[in-house]
Amino acid sequence: MEVRSDISGVFAAFYAQREKRPDDIFLRYRDNSWTWAEAASQAHALACSFQDLGIEKGDRVAITMPNWPEFVLTVIAAAELGAVVVPLNPAYSARDLQFVLRNTEAALVVTAERYAGVEYLELFESLFSELPGLQYLVTVGDEDLWYDDRIFQFEDLVSAGRGHALIPPDIDPADPFAILFTAGTSTKYKGVVQSHESLVWTAMATASGLGMTESDRTLCNVPLFNIFGLGVALLTAIVTGSGLVLQESFDVIKTLELIAAEKPTVLHGVPTMFVMLLRDPAIDATDLSSLRAGLIAGAPVSPALAHEIRARIMPDLEIAYGLTETAPTVSMTSPKDGIERRSATVGRPLG
Structure with a gap:
C-alpha cells in the first residue's frame, strides 16, 4: 500500500x-x-x-x-x-x-x-x-x-x-x-502522548514497508497495551483494511495452533518470542506456510536469528527500530536490501 x-x-x-x-x-x-x-x-x-x-x-x-x-x-x-x-x-x-x-x-x-x-x-x-x-x-x-x-x-x-x-x-x-506509559531506561513510568496523525501516519508507513494489503491477516500476540501491539499490530490492520486475530497473551503452543488454524499472513514479535517458537519441537509439525511477513523489534537481532526466522517461519521478516515516543517505527529493513544489510542493520528511516 x-x-x-x-x-x-x-x-x-x-x-x-x-x-x-x-x-x-x-x-x-x-x-x-x-x-x-x-x-x-x-x-x-x-x-x-x-x-x-x-x-x-x-x-x-x-x-x-x-x-x-x-x-x-x-x-x-x-x-x-x-x-x-x-x-x-x-x-x-x-x-x-x-x-x-x-x-x-x-x-x-x-x-x-x-x-x-x-x-x-x-x-x-x-x-x-x-x-x-x-x-x-x-x-x-x-x-x-x-x-x-x-x-x-x-x-x-x-x-x-x-x-x-x-x-x-x-x-x-x-x-x-x-x-502510553514506558519506563525506558529508568524505573519510573513516563507517559508518552501520541496524536492521531502520528499513530496513523506511522502505521501507514510501516504497513507499506511490509507490503500489507486488505488480503492480509495479522496474528496479534504482542500486547495491545504497548505501542508494538497498538501501533504496529492493530493500527496497521486498520489502515490496510486487513484482518486481525487476537491471542490473549503470548504462548508458544497456542501461537502455533493459531497459525495452523487461522492462517495468518503477518506475525510480529520481539526476538525472545521468535526464539521460543524456533526452539519448540512442535514447530516442525506445524503448517506455517501462510506466514509471509512481519516485524522483529524491541531488542538486538543477530544475523543468525534473522536468517533462521526467514528460513523456517516467514520469508519476509523485517528488522525494525522504534520507540514508544516515535509511534513506534523509526526505521526498518526492506526486501530490496541486500542480505547483509537486511540481517545486520535496522534498515532505513521511514518516510
Whole structure:
C-alpha cells in the first residue's frame, strides 16, 4: 500500500475501511468473529454510552486487560468520541495503577473483572477514594455481578447505546489520541502522548514497508497495551483494511495452533518470542506456510536469528527500530536490501 495523506484520524481510518468492506471479517478471537460493520456498530454504541455518561473529547479512557476484543472496541469507541486512550499493563500493581490513573486524570476505566488471579473489580473499588478524577468503571466478564451508579458492565453499555445518536466531536489530526506509559531506561513510568496523525501516519508507513494489503491477516500476540501491539499490530490492520486475530497473551503452543488454524499472513514479535517458537519441537509439525511477513523489534537481532526466522517461519521478516515516543517505527529493513544489510542493520528511516 502507499502512504495516504487524506486520512489522519484513527476513527476516520477505521470508518473508511468499514465503508469499503462492511461484511469482511475484521476481528477474530477464539471462535468469535466481527465484521467491519459489526465492530463499528458495537464501538459506536459504546461511544454513545460513554457520551451519555459525560465522557467528552479529550477525556482519558484507561484500558486494563489482555488482548481481548473489548480492548479493540474500546479503542475504536474512544477514537470516535475524541477521547484519549490510556492502555495499561494488566500486571501493574495497585500502586502503579494509582500512579498512572492519577497522573493522566483518567475519567473512566475499562477493565477485566478478573485476570491472572487478580480481582480487578475489588482492586478498583478500593482505589476510587484515592482517585477523585475517576468517575466510572466498566468491567468485562461473564459473571452477573452487582453494580452501582459508577460501575457498569461492558455489554450493558453496548446494549444501552444502541440506537442513540452521538454528538460528533471536531477532531484535529494533531489532537492527542493515546498516552502510553514506558519506563525506558529508568524505573519510573513516563507517559508518552501520541496524536492521531502520528499513530496513523506511522502505521501507514510501516504497513507499506511490509507490503500489507486488505488480503492480509495479522496474528496479534504482542500486547495491545504497548505501542508494538497498538501501533504496529492493530493500527496497521486498520489502515490496510486487513484482518486481525487476537491471542490473549503470548504462548508458544497456542501461537502455533493459531497459525495452523487461522492462517495468518503477518506475525510480529520481539526476538525472545521468535526464539521460543524456533526452539519448540512442535514447530516442525506445524503448517506455517501462510506466514509471509512481519516485524522483529524491541531488542538486538543477530544475523543468525534473522536468517533462521526467514528460513523456517516467514520469508519476509523485517528488522525494525522504534520507540514508544516515535509511534513506534523509526526505521526498518526492506526486501530490496541486500542480505547483509537486511540481517545486520535496522534498515532505513521511514518516510
